[in-house]
Amino acid sequence: MAWISLIFAGLCEVFGVVMINKLHKDRNWLSLVLLILGFGASFLFLAYAMKSLPMGTAYSIWTGIGASGGTILGMLLYGESKDWKRLVFIAMVLFAAIGLKLVS
Template structure:
């Protein structure tokens, strides 16, 4: 259950990052509330996962999901660069997160 919670934490982190961009563009209360809810849920799920998983592993995977997911969402939703080199490094972050799961 801790791994599912950790994945949910990473997905909420991705949502929070998208809401930062939306708040920057729209400047409304709805975006602000969704940003706080997204990051709040992310920390809640991360905290639950860290009751079982080692802190270093949980944090590395959480940030990996958030960072790579945020970059992918930026490409899909906001027209950011889809350069092959960028995709290779995103893949490397995800591969490292999977590797930590395999050895933990």
């Protein structure tokens, strides 16, 4: 259950990052509330996951999901560069997270 919680934490972090971008564009209360809810849920799920997972592993995977997810959504939704080098580094982040799981 901790791993599922950790994945939800990462996805909520990605949602929060998207809401930061939306808040910069729209400047409305809904974007602000969704941003706070996204990051709040992210921290709650992360805290729950860290009850049974090592801190270093949980934090690294949470950060990896957030960084990779934010980058991928930036490419898909906001026209950021889709250069193959960026994809290689995203893959490296994901493989590092998987490696941490394997050695934990």
